[in-house]
Amino acid sequence: MLKVIIDYDDVLNDCNQAAIEKLNKEEGTRFLLSDIHKWGITRTLLDKRIEYFKDPLFMSTVPLRKGAKKFIKQLSKRYEVFIATSVHPDCAGVRVNEIIHEFPCVRPENILIGQRKDLLMADVLLDDAYHNICSSLVKYPILYKRPWNEHITGIPKIESYEEFLNTLLILDRNKRPTYKNIFILVGPSASGKSSLVDKLMQKDCNISKTISYTTRPPRYRSEPYNFISVEEFNQLKKTNFFVETTEYKGAFYGTAYSDLEQFRYIGKKLIAIMDINGALNVKRHYPDNTSLLYIERPKEDCIRSILQRTISIDEIVSRISSIDEEQKNKKFCDYIIQNNKDLNNTVNEILHIMEDK
Template identity: 35%
Template sequence: QIKTAFPDFPDENIIMGFQKSMVKVDITLDDCPHNILKSNARFPVLMRRPWNRELTGLLAVHDYEEFFLLLDQIKSSMIEDRMEPEAPCVVALVGPSGSNKNKIAKKLCQSERFAAPAAYTTKPFSVKIGKESSSIHKTISEEDFLRDSKEFLETTRYAGYAYGTKEQDISKLIDKGKYVVMPMDLSGAIAMKRHYPTVIIFCKCKRERMIENILGKDMDNHEKMLRLVAMENELKNADLCDFVVRTDSGDAVERIMQICK
């Protein structure tokens, strides 16, 4: 099957075996949870499928186009070829749960240069993150989320819930020349690169502070557990981002504003 699908692939590069975790590689792509969780790869990447929707905090893609974009991001991080943001563009704030992404986004949106689009989620809550009426997490049912899937530019699964942003909401802000602030995971940020210039900023925070923030959130213990378990994997993503900003210090917002000259 491999030779049929990839006739030009060298025979010596094909390794037959049962335990993929025994092979040491830079990047691996798989849709089986146990292969990703046990992988020795520097960058294990999960191909999203219905049977792995509960996995949280891992590098994940929905298709091969997103995977190739992720490869580009990995390569650019190795040669320190980071994007210098100019409006209009997307400013993706990534980092583990509890790293103050939403709080930073809310403060940035107090400036006229920044705005946040609506974020849709199957999580039953509604939290304002900006001063525009569209800058809000909007809760919709799982059925509605799947029905409207073609309207979303990016979707992701986190702690069992689906999150997504619609193209029309982002385009309105881009057309106004804004820095479009979006708290999201790295996989969502990579997906955004398919459509808009996107700078990825990692929100770095002390583990103790993030754990305290997670435990203090209004959610059930199962979701808190998933977020805590995901923390270590998400911390590894800092090396793949264009910039790293400490969000447990008082100058985080000023630092991001300096990055977005």
């Protein structure tokens, strides 16, 4: 049975939303939750809300998020659930009593209080604070999407309780897909994913790749993407055109349902390159068809390739700094492929996986 830790503040309740509403009422301001662009101090009047988190009376009035009770109840039926809270010491008693009352399916001894989430051991952690995710010792740390972490990319992130429950089903299956015809390559920048896709398609005419939609500008002529505006992307998303969408380094990416459905029924094998969130989204929709392959390349080789690219200094720094974090994503994948010096050996290894039923 998986041990699952769920953060309390802003995952199960609406702590910051309640604080902003109180601040607006007292100060006559018009702050929105989306105005919290980062974790911690903003050096604006918005910081005054942080003082409310030390007030037991205020903390006792913070409402739960819609569906939180049902979520924890569903979770408790399959897994051992822990609730963790970094509440101020003055509010610890109020918080424990609240959790016991609102979530009776969670044993009192499974209520964890304290700031040091980096010391907690479990299988899965769901938290809205990026620093808790990146320092976590748990096997599968997952970020809960909130305005203050929207800029974070390259790590598993979910935005609904249902999405989290479906992700746990994937992790809990403990087996590889039974009928494999969708293969997604995941890995850090410059790990060789594009070169592998090109070689695989040259060697096997039964392999095709998806043409993703993106809002980022083209880097060179004939680049294999459908380039559209942010407005067009959002409109397609509203019509459920995409099976998965993700944001990566300020641009949106999406894969059309029609692409995946087409290959499922004509018997071809589909290969795609996605970040970990796009890959997990596809696997949630097609768990028995989708294999995630993590492409691992020596860090120094990735850095060397990144430095040779004609991209901005900011993007170079961003790509290099994300390598270590993205390496943690291999735990979410079905296969880990070593892409060292011989590209042909790597291609043959992937072909063997594709052919193995």
